[in-house]
Amino acid sequence: MKKANKEKIILVTGGxxxxxxxxxKDLTEDSYIPINIDITSAENSCEHFKCDITKEDEIEEVFQLIYQKYGRIDGLVNNAYPRKEAFGADFFDVQEKHLVEQLHFQLASYYLCCQKVLPYLQKSNGGSIVNISSIYGSVGNDFSLYENTKMNPPGVYNMVKGGINSLTNYLAAKFGKDQIRVNTISPGGIFDNQDKKFVEKYIQKVPLARMGNPDDISPVICFLMSDKSKYITGQNILVDGGLTCL
Ligand SMILES: NC(=O)c1ccc[n+]([C@@H]2O[C@H](COP(=O)([O-])OP(=O)(O)OC[C@H]3O[C@@H](n4cnc5c(N)ncnc54)[C@H](O)[C@@H]3O)[C@@H](O)[C@H]2O)c1
Structure with missing residues (x-):
């Protein structure tokens, strides 16, 4: 049976x-009931559950609390990106322990959030998961963009995001029979007051001639949570102003 947006409980990590x-904001405006799951609090109007998504027991406890309170869970947006001190270290400076740590923090956390939410989506007879990746899970970086800036994109990021893309395919294939759809959204660069030299070069490369904004990404999530996307699963939607079509 079709569910109206307003009945849908959507968990958003890193809200x-x-x-x-x-x-x-966009889920609320579209009448969903979003719930923010974040290690820090926010000024959002929705309910917030403090949770460290790198800790399996915390994910389990919070998802259970939400289910007990609302009686259902319909969607998950896997969006939080836990960072450790080693994030951003140069390729040659990354030590094995940092590599393993980052894979645990950034890749295992996505896996565990999916693993813990799926039984609830099965109880709801369907649902939607959106994993937020990055274009750098699909393509390599153009390093000329970062010349003469302090920006130094870490290789682990690309490895993690590529892993997330593959996790989406696996889950879409495994849980389609339960009417659970799993998709990836891969944003391009989002403007956040980066170095002007980088921004100028970046926008010259983008067919739509600007960096992205958060509100370029969120409507796509609303679409993937809705029944309008009911036959879409296992896809990676690159929201990047056309950068990767070149
Ligand atoms: N900003 C960009 O340019 C860009 C581009 C492509 C993809 N992305 C992806 O989009 C997603 C969101 O990025 P953003 O720029 O909004 O990041 P952000 O750093 O602004 O927000 C991340 C949120 O995750 C929360 N968080 C961090 N560690 C956590 C933990 N252990 N448990 C729970 N919450 C935790 C933080 O408190 C924060 O609210 C990430 O997956 C990122 O890789 C961002």
Whole structure:
């Protein structure tokens, strides 16, 4: 049976962050009931559950609390990106322990959030998961964009995001029979007061001639949570102003 948006409980990890706030705002405006799951609090109007998504027991406890309170869960937006001190270290400076740590924090957390939410989506007879990746899960960086800036994109980021893209395909294939759809959204660069030299070069490359904004991403999430996307699963939607079509 078709569910109206207003009955849908959508969990959003990292709802206090740059893109997360816009996701919460747009889901609310579209009459969903978003719930922010974040390690820090935010000014969002929706309910917030403090949770460290790198800790399995915290994810389990919070999802259970939400289910007990609302009686159902219909969607998950896997958006939070836990960072450790080693994030952004140069390729040659990354030590094995940092590599393993980052894979655990950034890749395992996405896996665990999916693993813990899926039984609830099965109880709801269907649902939608959106994993937020990045274009750099699909393509390599143009390093000329970062010349003469302090920006130094980390290789682990690309590895993690590529892993997230593959996790989406696996889950879409495994849980389609339960009417659970799993998709990836891969944003391009989002404007956040980056170095002007970088921004100028970046927008010259983009067919739509600007960097992205959080509100370029969030409407796509609303679409993927809605029944309008009921036959879409296992896809990676690149929202990048056309950068990767070149
Ligand atoms: N900003 C960009 O240019 C860009 C581009 C492509 C993809 N993305 C992806 O979009 C997503 C959101 O990015 P953003 O720029 O909004 O990030 P952000 O840093 O602004 O927000 C991330 C949020 O995650 C929360 N968080 C961090 N560690 C957590 C933990 N252990 N448990 C729970 N919450 C935790 C933070 O408190 C924060 O609210 C990320 O997955 C990122 O990789 C961002």
């Amino acid at each position: 206090s962050g740059l893109i997360g706030k816009s996701i919460i």
